[in-house]
Amino acid sequence: MEYTLQNVGEAAVLVVFGNTISADIQRKIQALQEYTEAHPFTGFMECVASYTGLTVYYDPWLVFNENREKRPGETVRELVESYIKAADFNSFHEPRHIEIPVCYGGIYGPDLSFVAEYHHMSEEEVVEIHSGTEYLVYMIGFCPGFPYMGGMDKRIATPRRASPRLLIPAGSIGIAGEQTGGYPIATPGGWQLIGRTPVDMFRPGNADEPTLLKAGDRVKFKPITEEQYKEIRGDQP
Template sequence: MQIDIHRKVRGLARCLEEQPMPGFREVVPGFASVTVFYDPLLISYRQAMQQLQDRLAHLSAASVDCPREVTIPVCYGGVFGPDLAEVAKLNSLTPEEVVAIHANETYTVYMIGFAPGFPYLGGMPERIATPRRATPRLSIPVGSVGIGGSQTGVYPLESPGGWQLIGRTPLALFDPQRAEPSLLRAGDLVRFQPISEQEYEKWGETT
């Protein structure tokens, strides 16, 4: 995943949302691609492709919105991160080193997918990259922070999953009652802030 390509993806998506072409219905940005839904009765495939190529050729730095910075509190290890020790062992590190490395980076949200509000984050150091579990869990608690290969992410809903769980956040990443249900969106910059179990519990009492 290359950040410059992802910036172009976001720029083209924003351009289409702000200045839609004839027949435009929806745009879905991915890691390195943009899916465009349009009405073929209003614009032909050839015309749509020409419109997209023209816009892509004239993208500028101003086309990409300024990224938001979001800090996510995480209680690492223990019952919240049952795979932390395994991640450390597989990478010849201590659990404390894994936490320090994971929390010392700024990550980019490449896309939201898999489950509503689930952020695929790029920028994780290869030092803590870890294969997915051989046997996925049938149920992963809301807010679990995991590592899957060279990526890290947060489970916004209870769901099955095979990522290695290293912590959990009390922050709600997805709430259908909010004006914007997903806390994060593509392009956001994310940092993880280690908190204690007591802080985790206190956070839950105040939300």
């Protein structure tokens, strides 16, 4: 199996499995992450998945105290390399399948009309295509809990906005190129907003699972009405 290892500063090691976005690479990343988290070494802090690799963060002082004959980065590189050899890349846990309700268009999806016009189709067709696909969460990034999802139908792939918005409401679902994703918190952003979910995607009070989604999840969007959106949100804004 091909991969590269490189130090990232003095407290992380990056494993890169390729330079393309693919489900095969994502499965390798997930397998290595699961093995590393199940066999944490002294000084291990966390793993962070990206589209093409996995970054392993560690406390260099604790690593050095465990093995003073080598530099912490060298020690961790050797450990990670041993994990790659030991991990089972042919056996994976069944992914979580999560359905997320979305109210499309209107004030909840102000760019739905643009996406429809860009592709010479109706708004209803865009919604049907977007909600008719199961997406793979490749990674979480940009802000807490923001899922980068692949597998979107190329028929509705749309460039980012020429001018980003200064503030996007939490729960907004958007399109950027061939990706789709959601804004867990209110933040600036340039994705084309086509809808909004009433479900909290970032839950800082939940220590075990502060984010609704994680890398490796499979997601489907379920269209709902504005009345259903308000009913799910209750008294929350």
